[in-house]
Amino acid sequence: MFVRGATIVSLKQVGKSFANGTQALERLDLDVRAGDFVTLLGPSGCGKSTALRMIASLTQPSRGQVAWSGVRTAGDVGFVFQEPTLMPWATVEKNVALPLDLRGRRDEAVRRRVAEALERVGLAGFANAYPRELSGGMKMRVSIARALVTNAKVLLMDEPFAALDEITRFKLNNDLMALAHSLGMTVVFVTHSVFESVFLSSRIVVMTPRPGRVFRELQIDEASPRSDAFRTSAVYAEYCRRVSEALHAAMEAAP
């Protein structure tokens, strides 16, 4: 385990160019530290998701490097996509167990861990349901439970709540915040939403338009977990104003 604040993974001068000539990222520097809830915020196409995929080793940088502290094994990274990305042919329980199942583990301990993960996301009674029988918010909870089941060092979340209605989104934001706090999770979160980023994050990384790089980092020095009351506070409004300003400045600073 990492000491809180110790660097888990670093992106050093990372660049990414695609075969069609698109340059998604340029000289991106980012440290992810244990216990961080860091949000990548920026306009569409600025390479936020590409950066996330690089941390997960789902794509390789064209330039620079992604350096992990210590050895990284399968299961060290949990990934939650914009869509729930569940296997529709498998029950909730089997979906959540997938990361362990792929390692050949199917014992009673696995069942317990799956049950715990489902309990944590509030889906204890739905182990035998199929994804089709669940609402959008519930499917996303299953996806989060699957990411939690390996006790991942880092949880990567790529606009996980973008497709949900505002009420469900608020509820899931609250639950995620409580979960991240109680488990001491390290989270890298991607969103377009200034409000969501301020509510959830301990640190917000504002990115420039494509090719994306870090424009400014802002600390959100408010205690976690934060409640609904925080959303209506003057402090929250002030943070949102500062982040919005940074985002606008990033857009104007674009080459």
Added chain:
Amino acid sequence: MKTGSDTRKLGLLRGRANLDILARAVLPMVTILLAGGAWELVVRVNDLPPYILPSPSLVATTLVSDWPILWESLIVTLTTTFEGLLLAFIGGVGLAILFNQSRLVEYSFYPFAVILQVTPIVAIAPLLLIYLPQRAAVLACAWIVAFFPVLANTTLGLHSVDRNLGDLFQLYGASRWQILLRLKLPSALPYMLEGLKIAGGLSLIGAVVAEISAGSAGAGSGLAYRIAESGYRLNIPRMFAALFLLSVAGVVIFFVLSLFANLLLRRWHESATAPDV
């Protein structure tokens, strides 16, 4: 956190699914009965002789009186059809997996599959009857016609895996074998079963074409031969009775395969579940 509202929603969805299944079974039967009634009426009102157009009631009577001959022929045709279908499924899925695992194999052999598919089976059947024993030739015809939909659909299914799910398997270190068995084949299952449904009818057509081409008489003759034979003898009611049996066989094959697909997919795939609205 399972709420009463969630449970009610679940119950409502399942209730709608049951209603849809009932409608799918009843509506086609009603339509067929109405069409049969209209046919009977036309024959009786115009007093048409049986050698021009037999009434459905006469066809039914012939079906009963000629049952021993027709039944024997039906079994011959169905045996060929099912053997052809089984081989088509094994061959189609097996080839699709090979194609998916190796681009080189796909590039090398896919054109052969297309050539077999686009060449009319009525043109191939006489050649097969020259080079193969009659039984094998008839089976080969059924296989040739039936295997392509399974191959094409399964290939499509194996290539249509959710990209994010693929990433997830990669993220968790899945082996090539695990990706095939745990991700690609389940993803391709609806496509595969759809191909099988098409192949069922085509296998019957292949068997019929081959039987007509073979033109043999005796105990080994299938329903297609009975139709041709009845045509020569102007036994039009028997011709219709044999044709009716072929149609029923085709419908039953389709129904059984649809039921099979439904059983496998009903919990999770849109094609086998009732619409939400």
